[in-house]
Amino acid sequence: MTTQQAHAIQVRGVEKAYKELQVLRGVDFTVTRGSIFALLGSNGAGKTTLVKILSTLLKADAGTVRVNGFDVATQAADVRESISLTGQFAAVDEILSGRENLVLVARLRHLKDPGRIADDLLARFSLTDAGARKVATYSGGMRRRLDIAMSLIGNPPIVFLDEPTTGLDPQARIEVWQAVKELAAQGTTVLLTTQYLDEAEQLADRIAILHEGRILVNGTLDELKQLLPPAKVEYVEKQPTLEDIFLTLVGADGKNGDAGKDPISARK
Template identity: 70%
Template sequence: MSQNKMAISVKGLRKSYKNVPVLAGVDIDITAGSIFALLGSNGAGKTTVVKILTTLLKPDSGKVTVNGFDVEMSPEMVRQSISLTGQSAAVDEILTGRENLIMIAKLRHLRSPTLVADLLLKRLGLTDAANRRASTYSGGMLRKLDIAMSLVGKSQIIFLDEPTTGLDPEARIEVWKIIKELADKGTTVFLTTQYLDEAEQLADRIAILHKGQIIVNGTLAELKKLFPPTKVEYIEKQPTLEDIFLSIIA
């Protein structure tokens, strides 16, 4: 993992909707090859951050660079180096699962798109449904197909906006394994999640977005130091990330 190169840099990011501030001066630096988790309650602005970082939404002010490119000045260069799995599945439901993946592989100009598709279908446990139209998939299967589509090619930065929502425990663990493998191979992963155990398991650094600002940003060990000292009852209990999160935003 690179200790120097910044994959993502956000300085003074602001965004309002109809004069209602959603982001009120967000600052984030994310090292290349790391897993970064952004936590926050519903409506905290997590998805707005992701949309700005992936060039889907323009910021009101602030400087945002992704893979060294300014999101406003060089959006095409940003898009070439990222993949995104949003909260809503970006799947063509008329096509089969395999056809969706082959289409993305062709758009990314990969060799052997069918082989790429079949490997990802196997990895996400979708081989049996590969030739069925995506319109026949359950919500969890659509989610897995959507994640598989974001893994086509070797994007330097992958954005996963609540990626395991709707997945069963076995599928969640498989996605966790994939995320860890990506980071081990040098991919930067930007993750938003409402599952605090997910951030606890995966993230190198965790930030909490609250009322439009990052109120804490650090490793899990650093966040644990912000929690009040452990009370000794029958046993000494270490605080979970959920305990820390609720304590910080209270």
């Protein structure tokens, strides 16, 4: 396999400015096929602008980008055939049921047997029981999972998730994390933008930190940890984290764990 075949995404020297505001200042990175790549940065770092360039929605001022082997500037149609983009807010029709949303997209893509495709995706994202319900009744996590399921119709090899858990509650975030992990496990390349440190830590094979339009570091979590001095070994009494408390009370699957008990007596 050549280097180009091994890399689902190749970004070299990408720059973008809006009048006097320089948003991207020479961005370089590659994403290996079948991996989860997290682009981590605060608001205004340039994450969404970069995703728009990768998905052909915006033209770069300088640099080159290849997605699935295609140049985004000269082969935009081929790039669009290779990708799916899920934005910061779920793009689902609340009037329709979950299954009807999926069937609609499958028909728009002129795919055979849209009903079977919808049923398979509902099962894959644990939405079968809710498939006949209107999306207006869905929780935030269910809507986001449906949104991601819709983006997979047609089996695109590369998926862009632009801050997919923005505004979700802790349980819904965990549901989305599991869905993203399953995507990569089945061979899909995922480029994820996020401002949440724990999200990048939980999901990514590689993490790039984007700050003021530049990539500061790019590596695995272990590689990034080596940038800091080694940890000192000290005795520290382990206290439960807020996540531990939350999941103990509500249950890891969203159903009540010890919530039916008195929170204090449950520890006795």
